[in-house]
Amino acid sequence: MRVLVALGGNAMTSPEGSAAPADQVRAITEAMEHVAELVAAGHDVVLTHGNGPQVGNLLVKNEVAAAVVPPVPLDWCGAQTQGTIGFTMLDALEPALARLGVARPVAALVTRTLVDADDPHFREPTKPIGRYLPADEARQMIDHGQHWEDRGDKGWRRVVASPEPREVLDLPAIRALVDAGQVVIAAGGGGIPVVREVDGSLRGVEAVIDKDLTAALLAHALACDILIIATDVDHAMVDYGTPDERPLEFTSLAQMQAYAAAGQFTSGSMGPKVDAAMRFAESGGRSIITSLAHITDAVEREFGTIIDTSPEE
Numbered sequence: 001m002r003v004l005v006a007l008g009g010n011a012m013t014s015p016e017g018s019a020a021p022a023d024q025v026r027a028i029t030e031a032m033e034h035v036a037e038l039v040a041a042g043h044d045v046v047l048t049h050g051n052g053p054q055v056g057n058l059l060v061k062n063e064v065a066a067a068v069v070p071p072v073p074l075d076w077c078g079a080q081t082q083g084t085i086g087f088t089m090l091d092a093l094e095p096a097l098a099r100l101g102v103a104r105p106v107a108a109l110v111t112r113t114l115v116d117a118d119d120p121h122f123r124e125p126t127k128p129i130g131r132y133l134p135a136d137e138a139r140q141m142i143d144h145g146q147h148w149e150d151r152g153d154k155g156w157r158r159v160v161a162s163p164e165p166r167e168v169l170d171l172p173a174i175r176a177l178v179d180a181g182q183v184v185i186a187a188g189g190g191g192i193p194v195v196r197e198v199d200g201s202l203r204g205v206e207a208v209i210d211k212d213l214t215a216a217l218l219a220h221a222l223a224c225d226i227l228i229i230a231t232d233v234d235h236a237m238v239d240y241g242t243p244d245e246r247p248l249e250f251t252s253l254a255q256m257q258a259y260a261a262a263g264q265f266t267s268g269s270m271g272p273k274v275d276a277a278m279r280f281a282e283s284g285g286r287s288i289i290t291s292l293a294h295i296t297d298a299v300e301r302e303f304g305t306i307i308d309t310s311p312e313e
Contacts, residue, residue, distance in 0.1 A: 113191025
């Protein structure tokens, strides 16, 4: 099967959330052991990944150095973290495959994602990023053209647009590599956000794209059989935090849509993952939400929260 695995941010940091370089290397090395098992099972694998902690580190560097050098824009942050994470994943996945006796080349691609310049999210940015700052430090960043909001006692926080992904622009290169038998790492952090100008040229923009929505878009474009959204839990839950809490296993798209409409999945955690999974299922594929440790089980033994367009209720 052709499988796209969207790795969550927990796969890139320590269990405590540390994004120190050594912690990132350890976490990514462990993550690639699980990916190697899936490749060894005979599947064509495409990987996407989060980059929130890594971009967060760059934003702190921007803030600390703002009086000395201009802040790096978000599209540059996305490109830099794609390169760093992709390089680290390459270094971890290649030996993991070799240990399993699998001869599959691995490639990491810096990837752009097209968004609409008229997306309403640009008019009212709501996606908080980075750390809280006192007013005087936030003012320095505002003077550089950034949008910050007063969040009361916590301080000021930057907010940016989170537009809908429309097209993965480097799809032809990704498809060529996948068709040639390579394991491909692409569209990290949802892709570098770009808009198309009236003359047809492209321009990077200050925005954050939901990585799982881009993963669903890319999985559909590559005609993947399965989209796995790898997170830190084995299953999505309904009635979470109540005595009736239970894991979702094999469920229909219609039932999942009903759960989502009833507010079962919070917007800050499971909600975006479920949204992306439902979008891919709507396009005819099978979506699975599960933990990174169980991605091979998800494909081989139908483990996790499986969303299908037409299973039995």
